[in-house]
Amino acid sequence: MEKGEGQSSTKINKYACACSIVASMISIIFGYDTGVMSGAMIFVKKEFKISDAKTEVLAGILNLCALVGSLSAGRTSDYIGRRYTIVIASVIFLLGSVVMGYGPSYVVLLVGRCIAGVGVGFALMIAPVYSAEVSSPSTRGFLTSLPEVGISVGILLGYLIMLGIAAIPSLFLAIGILRMPESPRWLIMKGRLGEAKEIMYKVSNDPKEAELRLREIKRAIGIDENCDDDSVRIPDSVKSQGEGIWKELLLKPTKSLRWILIAGVGIHFFEHATGIEAVILYSHKIFAKAGVHDHKHQILATCGVGLTKFSFIVLSTILIDRVGRRKLVLTSVSGMVLALTGLGTFLTLAEQSGGKLVWTLVLSIITTYSYVAFFNVGLAPVTWVYTAEIFPLRYRGLGVGIGVAVNRLMNATVSMTFLSMMSAMTIAGVFFMFAGISVIALIFFYYFLPETKGKSLEEMEALFTRNKGSKSKFVEIGKY
Template identity: 50%
Template sequence: MADRTAEDKAISGQPKNTLIADFDPPQKPKRNNFAIACSILACMTSILLGYDIGVMSGANLFIQEDLKIDDVKIQILTGTLNIYSLIGSGLAGRTSDWIGRRYTVVLSGAIFFVGAILMGVAPNYAFLMFGRFVAGIGVGYGLMISPVYTAEISPTLSRGFLTSFPEVFVNLGILLGYVSNYAFSKLRPHLAWRFMLGIGALPAIILAVGVLAMPESPRWLVMQGRLGDAKRVLNKTSASKEEAQLRLDDIKEAAGIAKDLDDDVVPVAKKSRGEGVWKDLILHPTPAVRHILIAALGIHFFEQASGIDSVVLYSPRIFQKAGIKSKDHLLLVTMAVGFVKTIAILVATFFLDRFGRRRLLLTSVAGMVFSLVCLAVGLTIINDHRDKVPWAIALCITMVLFNVAFFSIGLGPITWVYSSEIFPLKLRAQGVSMGVAVNRLTSGAISMSFLSLSKAITIGGAFFLYAGIAAVSWVFFYTMLPETRGRTIEHMEVLFGKYHRWREAKAVLEKSKQGDGDENKSQIK
């Protein structure tokens, strides 16, 4: 193992053993405004998913009234966008390796734009489903590409802050969807839901224009042999030219290119189009890659299996069950969910690089377990009483807010940060696309089954089930996910392969510190 990583040298200037460095408090990152601007533009694709989630929570009430459809069709309509997005996320990995990360962002916005227009003008249920099919493909592309691009353009010490942006924009989109619901709720039902869904085309237009100012990912440029272009991008997104050169050297090494090769010379090696990835990722993975894949797919599965989509998509129905009947009051309380969720994710972005991924993740999931259990208890009590139970209603509303807040300070953003930073360079696009596919498949299954599940085992029973899944996820995260803060994504594999390696490293660190202390004492004597 090298004595230190390249960015340790560039930032600290002091030799440091990487095993020990993993557990030292990271230095305060120096923000790069250009990298932040690029990340914001790329992550605007996530607004598209967030807006659809938020707007459908209220729009489905008006769709059901206007089109006269039952609960089964409503939950299928609500959840199928997640299933359709599997197509986009499945294609996005190879597409982004072929045409680049930046143009994949453009493609995502263009597809969603068409889908939003189709949904807005849909004359019937079948046409509406077709519009959601098109929009879902665009969402799938965006969910995969935004965290990949952001992770690849971010300096190491700012990576947690910047790669949490996709989740920030998902939450902003959800809030915009809730606001749209309230704004158009005064229209007649047949107009209300069409305006709610159709106006989602606006973010896609802004995205398509703004992306022209983005540079291509430097890591993708290196994979294509465009070293000079990659260096110019790194110069703009690094704290100094020295750091940019060291980042470039790390990327070259990860791509199998000699460090001493002139940056203006195109390597003779064949440009990467994603060939051989599935063999290295699935058929014959190394122990480290296998562990990385399990961790990435696991965190994506548990993010959705713990029921967050049921809380967000069906929050008006949850509040209806809790005893709130007025549509205006339902949508206002639902807007409060959006505000709390957005504030919590903004707070989380500033703590990811300070406290680390593991600590926030485990705290977040523990809070979700608590809130889900309390919500289940409150809903069960309300369901068992004919008369209103004011304290139980207050408990339900409070626990919904707690649940989305705990989700947003940890599990929500860390899922995307973690899975986008742990894969090796060659495997990153396809690996992240697999994670997104698991995420969307699980999300679709949860959102399309919630109403039926609530009828089968009661709404309280459904949330008891989600609480149990969240508890299992806490054990999985504690066992399988090492801390990744402060390590370059080119040197991430060393943390994986032995499932308790970070604990071994911590023991070495403590022993080393103890040895240093004994040595200092002896010198004093």
């Protein structure tokens, strides 16, 4: 297919990029907290003299509480706008960070992570949605993956710096929000066409592209695409919220909407069901089982996880709009299957030798880094880009919120059960299990995820309708 009118430019709009960077700032804070907990887990357990069960609760409670934030964020962002939802996320997370930073006991630290978790739920839902809505189709993958880059930056900082500075990015975020515009798509959904037009011209590369994007959004909402009024009355079918939206999306969806929901929820489920949180939070345990017994060496090897994650997530931002979402995620998960199988094998050999074989130690570290690399070059960014772009505007807030809730639930499940599973089936057995889940994920992605590269947000529902049953031909869908 040829590129549509106004969509020919692949140049990144600087204003849209700046807006996405500000929206992604809270992801740095979340990533920082994750990195801190991974590195600090060794010392927290000793300091507070807590059991493995309490360690699991401390690791997973943030993501469990994020369920509240993610399920609330969709409705909130539809009512008050994407911009002010980011404000709410940053304020809640800042409060939680302060409590964690100065918490003198296990209980206070737990409360702080609960509060921060609600903020995380808001942030993980709203940041990719906002970035997707201000970006053009040709650069949407890059800009929408910036929150994932922020998480990787934060994790790396957390590994290196430890507790105490989570408030600093919050201050930059507070300053940036003052200059951030509202999402033009949300403004049009509220009938504020004049404001939306002004912002759309700023985030588009040229007037022709801006006008095309405005017409597509107005047409999708039910407004005359040639309407130039500054303010219009929105049809009741669009204005209706709450129970009606829930029913339409979950109980009585159209065939295309059901497929979108399955794809969106499925990719969020598999992102964490394949075990990444086990490696991010418990990498020191993996390296200890492989034969790295010195705490300083464990932390050094853990920093390598953060550096690998950051390097390959940056690479993914370059590839995602060139290669496409589908090819990237299929390649990513295929590599994860191989890496997880290798990791399980080498950890088995390391345990059998009592950690005395240097080559099993080296290969365990290499396969750990390989798994992190394959995950972050594809599945990590595609999950957030894909769900932010496939839901129709009317259902986007709720749909992405449900996806993020499933994402956080699986994250919490892995975080809070890894040590118990390790005791029950050995650490190698756990990673063999993750390899098996990755195979299932690969099959799911092959059959349920069409290519969305180059498509406008308003074309997505038609894309899922038009290609129902195409299966292996999905790779050609939406190819410009």
